[in-house]
Amino acid sequence: MRPTFHHIVETMLGDHPARVGFLDESILCIHVAAGAELEEYVSYAVIAQPQGGAPFTHDAVSEEFIHEMTYGGTKLRINRRGAGIWISSGESIEWFQAPAPGVTKVGEGIEFRMMSQPADRYYGLGEAGETFEKSGYKHTLWNTDDPHHHPRQNFYAQIPWLVRVRESDGRCVGLFLDNPGRSMFDIRVGDELRVSTEKGDAILWVLMADSIAELLERWTHLTGRMERPPMWALGYHQCRWSYFPESRVRGIAAEFRARKIPCDALYLDIDYMDGYRVFTWDAERFPNPAGLIGDLARDGFRTVTIVDPGVKIDPEYSVFAEFSAHRNWFCVDGEKGTPFQGQVWPGEVYYPDFTRADVRARWGEMQAETLLDLGVAGIWNDMNEPANFDPPKTFPSHVVQGDFGLKRPHERIHQIYGHTMAQTSYEGIRAARPDARPFVITRSAYAGVQRFSMVWTGDNQSIWSNMAFDLALNLNMGLSGIAFVGCDIGGFTCDPTPELYARWIEWGVFQPFVRTHAAHDTPNQEPWAFGPEVESIARTMIEWRMRLLPYIYTVFAEAAATGAPVNRALMYEYPDDRDARYVADQFMLGQDMMIAPVLTPRTARRMVYFPGTAWRQLWTEAHFPQGWHIVEAPLGRPPVFFRAGAVVPMHPVRQHTSDGDVAEWTLAVFAVGELSGVLVEDDGATQQWRSGVEAITRFGGVWNHHGMVLQIGPREGSFVTTRKRWRIEMHGFEDRPHHIQVGGKPVAFTWENRVAIILVEDHIEGVEVVAEA
Numbered sequence: 001m002r003p004t005f006h007h008i009v010e011t012m013l014g015d016h017p018a019r020v021g022f023l024d025e026s027i028l029c030i031h032v033a034a035g036a037e038l039e040e041y042v043s044y045a046v047i048a049q050p051q052g053g054a055p056f057t058h059d060a061v062s063e064e065f066i067h068e069m070t071y072g073g074t075k076l077r078i079n080r081r082g083a084g085i086w087i088s089s090g091e092s093i094e095w096f097q098a099p100a101p102g103v104t105k106v107g108e109g110i111e112f113r114m115m116s117q118p119a120d121r122y123y124g125l126g127e128a129g130e131t132f133e134k135s136g137y138k139h140t141l142w143n144t145d146d147p148h149h150h151p152r153q154n155f156y157a158q159i160p161w162l163v164r165v166r167e168s169d170g171r172c173v174g175l176f177l178d179n180p181g182r183s184m185f186d187i188r189v190g191d192e193l194r195v196s197t198e199k200g201d202a203i204l205w206v207l208m209a210d211s212i213a214e215l216l217e218r219w220t221h222l223t224g225r226m227e228r229p230p231m232w233a234l235g236y237h238q239c240r241w242s243y244f245p246e247s248r249v250r251g252i253a254a255e256f257r258a259r260k261i262p263c264d265a266l267y268l269d270i271d272y273m274d275g276y277r278v279f280t281w282d283a284e285r286f287p288n289p290a291g292l293i294g295d296l297a298r299d300g301f302r303t304v305t306i307v308d309p310g311v312k313i314d315p316e317y318s319v320f321a322e323f324s325a326h327r328n329w330f331c332v333d334g335e336k337g338t339p340f341q342g343q344v345w346p347g348e349v350y351y352p353d354f355t356r357a358d359v360r361a362r363w364g365e366m367q368a369e370t371l372l373d374l375g376v377a378g379i380w381n382d383m384n385e386p387a388n389f390d391p392p393k394t395f396p397s398h399v400v401q402g403d404f405g406l407k408r409p410h411e412r413i414h415q416i417y418g419h420t421m422a423q424t425s426y427e428g429i430r431a432a433r434p435d436a437r438p439f440v441i442t443r444s445a446y447a448g449v450q451r452f453s454m455v456w457t458g459d460n461q462s463i464w465s466n467m468a469f470d471l472a473l474n475l476n477m478g479l480s481g482i483a484f485v486g487c488d489i490g491g492f493t494c495d496p497t498p499e500l501y502a503r504w505i506e507w508g509v510f511q512p513f514v515r516t517h518a519a520h521d522t523p524n525q526e527p528w529a530f531g532p533e534v535e536s537i538a539r540t541m542i543e544w545r546m547r548l549l550p551y552i553y554t555v556f557a558e559a560a561a562t563g564a565p566v567n568r569a570l571m572y573e574y575p576d577d578r579d580a581r582y583v584a585d586q587f588m589l590g591q592d593m594m595i596a597p598v599l600t601p602r603t604a605r606r607m608v609y610f611p612g613t614a615w616r617q618l619w620t621e622a623h624f625p626q627g628w629h630i631v632e633a634p635l636g637r638p639p640v641f642f643r644a645g646a647v648v649p650m651h652p653v654r655q656h657t658s659d660g661d662v663a664e665w666t667l668a669v670f671a672v673g674e675l676s677g678v679l680v681e682d683d684g685a686t687q688q689w690r691s692g693v694e695a696i697t698r699f700g701g702v703w704n705h706h707g708m709v710l711q712i713g714p715r716e717g718s719f720v721t722t723r724k725r726w727r728i729e730m731h732g733f734e735d736r737p738h739h740i741q742v743g744g745k746p747v748a749f750t751w752e753n754r755v756a757i758i759l760v761e762d763h764i765e766g767v768e769v770v771a772e773a
């Protein structure tokens with residue numbers, strides 16, 4: 001869209017035409033021309049519209065500051081001749097200081113140079129960079145499909161969004177360079193940050209916030225949030241390149257059920273297609289896809305099919321024929337004026353131009369006719385960097401796309417190919433199933449992709465270092481506005497050792513997205529492929545995933561409402577904690593769970609940092625006070641903790657998320673402190689929650705040396721839950737409590753393994769539980 005603003009001021013920054021726009025008091029945009037005029041600004045990321053309004057002033061104050069603008073409490077000053085920019089609020093808050101020359105032309109692009117403090121910390125950038133915290137490096141953003149990539153190279157989904165956390169006061173500035181070409185973020189020196197485009201105008205959004213949580217709320221206000229996903233998307237998924245023919249797929253499904261390992265989704269990779277022709281089926285391998293998908297669905301498995309962009313050049317093939325009949329439905333080779341030809345799995349292909357609404361609409365219909373109408377539940381977009389086996393491994397610069405009538409060379413819009421493809425898949429599902437919740441998985445992405453799709457981290461390797469790296473990627477994706485992320489469990493290329501697979505699934509089940517996937521030339525990688533010991537670990541961990549789904553779903557609902565990550569870096573939840581700021585080998589799932597994976601071989605214990613408060617260990621009931629502690633972590637017993645004071649809703653284990661109604665739910669309460677928790681429920685499948693068909697239950701109370709008082713609040717919203725009673729587990733009494741009352745009346749309870757347990761009827765009005773120590 002074309003972003004709009006409350007106020008726009010046209011000016012010059014040095015020799016460069018520039019424009020400043022205010023979206024609100026905390027979000028503004030500085031657009032600087034690389035050429036003689038400002039380019040037209042069309043954004044694939046920004047969706048926010050200006051709302052409300054605050055007083056605006058604009059003065060030429062002095063010779064030095066040619067402009068001083070205030071919008072509400074925010075002040076922006078520009079020194080024209082020297083091209084300096086300052087943004088501040090109040091007397092003392094300096095958000096952005098770019099003393100002259102703050103803006104300069106570098107090559108064919110524009111560079112911003114801002115002051116920074118050596119201790120400032122940087123996060124975000126999507127999948128860019130080896131380290132969790134980003135300072136010390138120059139990051140060049142250019143999405144690529146390089147099968148031999150390493151962490152310092154370009155990845156599939158790099159987001160030109162950088163978070164700066166200021167050391168002195170914890171205030172945060174987010175910088176979004178809305179440039180779908182190549183972007184650079186240079187943080188090599190401590191006192192300066194440089195942000196630049198390789199070519200063309202620089203459009204820099206500056207977002208200001210008092211905390212990282214507030215900043216992400218603003219960032220996802222600007223670029224959108226994910227929607228509540230379907231519940232099945234949060235279960236365990238099994239994938240391989242490729243399960244075929246049909247009998248093998250049925251065999252895998254049968255194994256899951258026979259072995260009682262929960263599973264919600266199976267994936268069909270490229271070999272389901274006829275010669276890799278998108279929107280076709282291989283008639284020998286899959287003679288009756290609707291029959292197969294229907295049988296799988298009856299057994300609780302959703303089917304997800306891969307959809308690649310390249311359309312095989314084959315006049316006999318209807319998708320190709322139809323697209324060819326429309327002018328510019330394929331991306332155009334600007335030199336020849338004909339569709340651009342690349343090479344991917346089907347051989348020679350043309351690539352659809354997903355920036356065009358007519359292409360998106362027709363592609364979406366084809367997706368419905370050949371996949372969704374047969375029962376396919378989700379769409380998996382791959383190869384959308386876009387990948388090309390021919391040099392330069394993507395589109396050459398002379399490829400052009402419709403792009404709202406803008407004809408810019410490919411290198412200027414490279415980053416949005418995957419984004420617009422994910423948009424196409426999403427819109428296609430919305431159109432075909434208006435009341436359903438789309439599930440799209442994409443490899444490439446641009447800022448704002450969370451509106452359409454989750455993002456998986458692509459072809460990782462079955463090696464220990466890649467496992468640790470994936471964890472940090474997840475955290476920075478979360479800090480980039482993309483909450484729904486995950487890596488291929490066990491690693492994609494190479495074969496994991498049994499120990500590596502076990503360690504991977506030990507934390508992998510706490511990711512937002514939980515899928516095992518492996519490449520075509522690797523051994524089997526199902527949870528049972530590594531022998532009985534690893535199978536049992538995998539089952540136990542996937543069972544924990546299933547048990548925790550009410551809690552996890554609530555975290556997703558929060559993420560959908562506020563833009564908070566699902567997997568959170570410790571620094572997100574504990575921004576004032578000095579020890580937490582660089583931790584990237586531990587993470588939080590929501591605010592009540594923390595996971596400290598074992599990321600090295602033959603490791604029986606590890607150092608864990610416990611931020612803020614005390615934490616209780618999942619397996620042992622051991623209690624760790626705030627600080628650094630060594631935690632025993634034998635294989636099969638990963639360090640997983642619940643926050644003291646957390647009230648965590650859980651479910652019994654089911655083999656898949658639609659496996660019958662559940663009458664008895666568990667509420668786990670963890671000593672000590674103020675108690676808090678929340679449960680968001682809805683049908684987990686449709687859009688009806690938007691009109692109030694949801695149920696929200698809040699938990700509160702306190703646990704101290706007298707005992708525990710737990711309030712289960714009244715249920716808000718009109719969703720009718722299947723729950724009949726709560727099994728309340730109280731974790732943390734030293735000894736058997738003296739007595740327990742529910743609604744003022746004494747009740748019987750059990751005392752097992754130092755956990756006190758009662759059963760309480762579920763009341764819509766809520767209830768109070770008192771346990772005396």
Ligand code: MIG
Pocket residue numbers: 240241269270306382383443458459492517518519
């Ligand atoms: O060039 O479809 O990242 O998950 O299995 C490889 C085959 C193409 C790359 C994806 C991977 C998928 C594979 N694809």
